[in-house]
Amino acid sequence: MLLGRVVGTVVATRKDEKLEGLKLLVVQIVDIQNKPGATYVVAVDSVGAGTGDTVLYASGSSARQTASTKDRPVDAVVMAIVDTWSVGDQTVYNAE
Amino acid sequence: MLLGRVVGTVVATRKDEKLEGLKLLVVQIVDIQNKPGATYVVAVDSVGAGTGDTVLYASGSSARQTASTKDRPVDAVVMAIVDTWSVGDQTVYNAE
Amino acid sequence: MLLGRVVGTVVATRKDEKLEGLKLLVVQIVDIQNKPGATYVVAVDSVGAGTGDTVLYASGSSARQTASTKDRPVDAVVMAIVDTWSVGDQTVYNAE
Amino acid sequence: MLLGRVVGTVVATRKDEKLEGLKLLVVQIVDIQNKPGATYVVAVDSVGAGTGDTVLYASGSSARQTASTKDRPVDAVVMAIVDTWSVGDQTVYNAE
Amino acid sequence: MLLGRVVGTVVATRKDEKLEGLKLLVVQIVDIQNKPGATYVVAVDSVGAGTGDTVLYASGSSARQTASTKDRPVDAVVMAIVDTWSVGDQTVYNAE
Numbered sequence: 001m002l003l004g005r006v007v008g009t010v011v012a013t014r015k016d017e018k019l020e021g022l023k024l025l026v027v028q029i030v031d032i033q034n035k036p037g038a039t040y041v042v043a044v045d046s047v048g049a050g051t052g053d054t055v056l057y058a059s060g061s062s063a064r065q066t067a068s069t070k071d072r073p074v075d076a077v078v079m080a081i082v083d084t085w086s087v088g089d090q091t092v093y094n095a096e
Numbered sequence: 097m098l099l100g101r102v103v104g105t106v107v108a109t110r111k112d113e114k115l116e117g118l119k120l121l122v123v124q125i126v127d128i129q130n131k132p133g134a135t136y137v138v139a140v141d142s143v144g145a146g147t148g149d150t151v152l153y154a155s156g157s158s159a160r161q162t163a164s165t166k167d168r169p170v171d172a173v174v175m176a177i178v179d180t181w182s183v184g185d186q187t188v189y190n191a192e
Numbered sequence: 193m194l195l196g197r198v199v200g201t202v203v204a205t206r207k208d209e210k211l212e213g214l215k216l217l218v219v220q221i222v223d224i225q226n227k228p229g230a231t232y233v234v235a236v237d238s239v240g241a242g243t244g245d246t247v248l249y250a251s252g253s254s255a256r257q258t259a260s261t262k263d264r265p266v267d268a269v270v271m272a273i274v275d276t277w278s279v280g281d282q283t284v285y286n287a288e
Numbered sequence: 289m290l291l292g293r294v295v296g297t298v299v300a301t302r303k304d305e306k307l308e309g310l311k312l313l314v315v316q317i318v319d320i321q322n323k324p325g326a327t328y329v330v331a332v333d334s335v336g337a338g339t340g341d342t343v344l345y346a347s348g349s350s351a352r353q354t355a356s357t358k359d360r361p362v363d364a365v366v367m368a369i370v371d372t373w374s375v376g377d378q379t380v381y382n383a384e
Numbered sequence: 385m386l387l388g389r390v391v392g393t394v395v396a397t398r399k400d401e402k403l404e405g406l407k408l409l410v411v412q413i414v415d416i417q418n419k420p421g422a423t424y425v426v427a428v429d430s431v432g433a434g435t436g437d438t439v440l441y442a443s444g445s446s447a448r449q450t451a452s453t454k455d456r457p458v459d460a461v462v463m464a465i466v467d468t469w470s471v472g473d474q475t476v477y478n479a480e
Contacts, residue, residue: 157252252444
C-alpha cells in the first residue's frame with residue numbers, strides 16, 4: 001500500500017454500470033516524509049474519506065477485496081484514514 | 097485508476113479470438129492538472145468513448161471486470177467518460 | 193496493453209514443464225509515435241507473430257487468458273498483430 | 289519480492305473492517321547492496337517483524353496468500369525476516 | 385517476463401510457513417543487450433538455477449503457476465534457464 005492525501009474528486013455519468021454508487025477520489029501520493037510528489041491515483045472510497053484526509057490505499061486485485069468494490073472494474077481503493085505514522089523516532093504525520 | 101485522453105485507435109485483424117469485437121483505444125495519460133505526458137496505454141472501450149474524450153481507465157485483472165472484457169486477454173479498460181474533476185477548490189477539467 | 197516490435201527470440205531447454213511448446217518473443221516497446229525505447233519484455237506468442245511484426249501485448253494475469261497461456265507461469269502475451277494505429281488525424285503505423 | 293528495512297508503523301482507526309488486527313509496517317526499500325533509496329511501501333506484517341528488521345516482502349495478489357492476509361484489501365505483505373543475503377562472493381547483509 | 389542473471393541468494397529462517405523449502409534467488413535484471421542495470425528482484429527458483437545462470441522470470445500472480453509456488457506468498461519465480469537469445473541478426477547471449 002501507499003500513503004496519499006485526498007485532494008479532489010472525479011465525476012462521471014457515462015460509466016460501466018458496476019461503477020454506480022462509488023465515490024471516486026483523486027489521491028496525491030506522498031513520500032515517506034509526507035511530502036506530496038507529482039504522481040496521483042484515482043481510488044474508490046470505502047471508508048468515508050474526504051478532501052484533506054491522509055489515507056492508505058491498495059492497488060490491483062487487492063482493491064476489489066472490500067464490500068463496496070467486490071467484482072468491480074476498479075484497481076485502487078482507499079481503505080483506511082490514517083491517524084499517525086512514524087519513521088524511526090519521528091512522528092511524520094498526526095491527524096489531530 | 098488513472099485519467100487520460102483518447103487520442104486514437106488500434107486496428108488488428110490477426111488476433112486472439114477473444115479480442116473479436118473489442119474496440120482498442122489509444123489513451124494518452126494525463127497528470128493531476130490534465131497535462132498530457134509521454135506515456136500511453138491501449139485500452140478496451142466499454143462505455144462508447146471516442147477520440148477527444150477524457151476518460152478513466154483501470155488496469156490489470158480489474159480490467160476484466162466489465163461485461164465486455166470478462167475472461168479476455170486485456171489488461172486495461174476504459175470504463176468511464178469523465179464529466180469533471182476537481183483538485184482542491186479548482187475545477188481542473190469540465191467536459192462541457 | 194502496450195505496443196511493441198518483435199525483435200528476437202529466447203531459447204530455453206531447462207524450464208518449467210508448463211512452458212513446453214511456447215514460443216518466447218523479445219518485444220521492444222515503442223512509444224505513442226512508434227519510436228522504440230530502452231525497455232523490452234519477453235512475451236509468449238499466441239498469434240503467430242515473428243521478427244519485424246508490430247504487436248499488441250497484455251501483461252499480468254491477463255496474459256493467461258489465451259488458450260495457449262492458460263494456467264501457465266507467464267506474465268506477458270502477444271495477442272494481436274497490429275495492422276494500423278492512429279493518433280489524432282495521423283496514421284502512426286501501417287503494416288502494409 | 290524485494291528487500292527492505294522496517295522503519296516505522298502506520299496507525300489507522302477508521303478503516304475497512306477486514307483490516308482489523310493487522311499491523312501496518314512502513315518498509316524502506318533497499319537496493320541490491322543494501323542501500324536504502326527514496327521509495328517505500330506500507331506492508332502488513334505476517335511474521336512478527338519490527339523496526340530495524342531487514343525483511344522480504346511480496347506485492348499484489350501474492351500478498352494475500354498468507355493466513356493473516358487472505359481475502360483482505362492489502363497489496364503488500366512482509367513474509368520473511370532476512371538473516372543473510374549474498375551477491376557473488378560478498379555477504380551484503382548479515383543480521384547477527 | 386524479463387531476463388536476468390542470478391547473482392546471489394537470500395536466507396531467512398523466520399518466515400511464513402508457506403515459504404518453507406523454497407530457494408530464494410537474487411536476480412539482477414539485464415537489458416535487451418544483456419547489460420546488467422541497477423534493478424534486481426528476489427525470485428523463487430523452480431528450475432534448479434544457480435549463481436551465474438542467465439534466467440527468465442515471471443512476476444505477479446503468474447509467479448504462482450508453477451508446482452513449487454502454487455498458493456504461496458511469492459510474486460516472482462525463475463521458471464527457465466536461458467540457452468540463447470537473439471535480437472535481430474545478433475546472438476546477444478549464448479550459455480555455452
